[in-house]
Amino acid sequence: MEIIKKYFPDLTVRQQEQLAQLGPLYAEWNEKINVISRKDIDQLYERHVLHSLAIARYIQFTPGTSIMDVGTGGGFPGIPLAILFPETNFFLVDSIAKKIKVVEEVSQSIGLTNVCAQQNRAEKVAGQFDFVVSRAVTAFPKFVSLVRKKISSKQQNAWGNGILYLKGGDFADELQPFKNQVQVYPLSEQFDEEFFETKKLIHLQLKKPLK
Numbered sequence: 001m002e003i004i005k006k007y008f009p010d011l012t013v014r015q016q017e018q019l020a021q022l023g024p025l026y027a028e029w030n031e032k033i034n035v036i037s038r039k040d041i042d043q044l045y046e047r048h049v050l051h052s053l054a055i056a057r058y059i060q061f062t063p064g065t066s067i068m069d070v071g072t073g074g075g076f077p078g079i080p081l082a083i084l085f086p087e088t089n090f091f092l093v094d095s096i097a098k099k100i101k102v103v104e105e106v107s108q109s110i111g112l113t114n115v116c117a118q119q120n121r122a123e124k125v126a127g128q129f130d131f132v133v134s135r136a137v138t139a140f141p142k143f144v145s146l147v148r149k150k151i152s153s154k155q156q157n158a159w160g161n162g163i164l165y166l167k168g169g170d171f172a173d174e175l176q177p178f179k180n181q182v183q184v185y186p187l188s189e190q191f192d193e194e195f196f197e198t199k200k201l202i203h204l205q206l207k208k209p210l211k
């Protein structure tokens with residue numbers, strides 16, 4: 001939890017309490033339903049919570065923004081972001097029902113009222129969102145084809161509506177088809193820890209930003 005305060009020193013008491021509850025809650029739920037690799041559970045705050053919150057070092061969502069987290073698994077990046085942005089609406093989707101059960105249990109336990117979770121395939125979700133966030137779901141071109149139509153035209157943020165994708169490793173080839181619409185941000189410019197050396201945030205703008 002100290003690592004979160006290091007990079008997000010202005011958290012409210014409520015946000016700190018909610019974030020502090022994640023450790024014991026995920027430890028408990030991960031015993032029953034595997035949503036985080038066992039070797040990572042000790043590094044929940046660095047590898048899952050802080051990694052999810054990396055998005056917030058680049059964009060502050062305006063109140064009323066709607067966000068879908070596709071392939072959320074146990075709730076990453078959606079749950080940490082929902083804690084940080086209590087006035088933003090988060091819709092967390094995964095095709096596996098038991099993962100959604102963990103998302104619902106954790107959200108309820110910490111009193112999140114801006115999270116709705118659904119077992120569904122991304123391509124079957126009805127409605128549109130300002131942003132789709134995601135981490136580690138599928139190759140980027142396939143991901144774009146799954147969610148492209150879910151992005152709303154109504155702009156209410158400094159960045160153009162589109163996809164915010166957390167990804168590691170070398171993926172230059174995957175971005176080639178989108179080279180005029182995509183920005184890549186290395187998370188090593190935000191966080192000192194070795195884990196972030198190869199991690200990036202990809203913003204694929206699918207609608208024009210506010211001027």
Ligand SMILES: C[S@@+](CC[C@H](N)C(=O)[O-])C[C@H]1O[C@@H](n2cnc3c(N)ncnc32)[C@H](O)[C@@H]1O
Nearest residue numbers: 071072073076094095096120121122135136137
């Ligand atoms: C490697 S896990 C990542 C989970 C989470 N995003 C994280 O970073 O911890 C990928 C997740 O994507 C889900 N998934 C894959 N394709 C999907 C689709 N088309 N619609 C919804 N969920 C999908 C899988 O069920 C799985 O839970």
